[in-house]
Amino acid sequence: MAQNHSFDIVSEIDFQEADNAVNQAIKEINQRYDLKDSHTQLELNKKEKFVLINTKDDYSLKASIDILETKFIRRGISVKALDIGEPEQAASGRLRLRIQLKNGISKENSKIITKMIKDSKLKVNAQIQDEQIRVSAPKIDDLQAVIKMIKEADLNFPTQFVNMK
Numbered sequence: 001m002a003q004n005h006s007f008d009i010v011s012e013i014d015f016q017e018a019d020n021a022v023n024q025a026i027k028e029i030n031q032r033y034d035l036k037d038s039h040t041q042l043e044l045n046k047k048e049k050f051v052l053i054n055t056k057d058d059y060s061l062k063a064s065i066d067i068l069e070t071k072f073i074r075r076g077i078s079v080k081a082l083d084i085g086e087p088e089q090a091a092s093g094r095l096r097l098r099i100q101l102k103n104g105i106s107k108e109n110s111k112i113i114t115k116m117i118k119d120s121k122l123k124v125n126a127q128i129q130d131e132q133i134r135v136s137a138p139k140i141d142d143l144q145a146v147i148k149m150i151k152e153a154d155l156n157f158p159t160q161f162v163n164m165k
Contacts, residue, residue: 005143007163007164009113013102013103021068035060040053040055052099053068053096055094061095081102081158085098116153117135124146143164
């Protein structure tokens with residue numbers, strides 16, 4: 001029986017959970033005594049996949065990032081999905097920070113993963129398909145070894161494993 005088993009390696013964000021995390025962060029920021037007069041604003045742009053923070057000073061910016069990361073973790077979204085940019089000056093001496101949300105595996109990251117799989121000498125086949133990687137093999141044990149290897153690797157982006165067949 002020469003049936004091949006397969007799964008896909010993806011890097012996806014559940015934007016409903018991200019929206020919930022941003023809303024919870026806004027509530028906490030508005031309730032915290034040390035951030036009440038900072039008039040901090042958080043905004044999630046689902047279309048362009050980023051979070052925008054607008055606040056009065058460096059302290060409230062760092063506190064807002066910390067709160068946002070905590071809410072993302074509680075919602076099951078990896079902090080590795082957040083690409084925090086550099087703060088820039090906005091109107092009236094305020095600070096603005098754009099946090100890009102990583103969704104999908106880039107070509108460079110796909111090449112890193114496929115190279116890891118090929119270097120492992122397992123009898124598996126890895127194919128890059130748009131923003132995901134399909135891994136197939138005749139033995140399920142080989143696929144499980146690949147999953148374990150990817151989970152243990154220190155990648156700078158989150159990975160999920162879907163469509164196990």
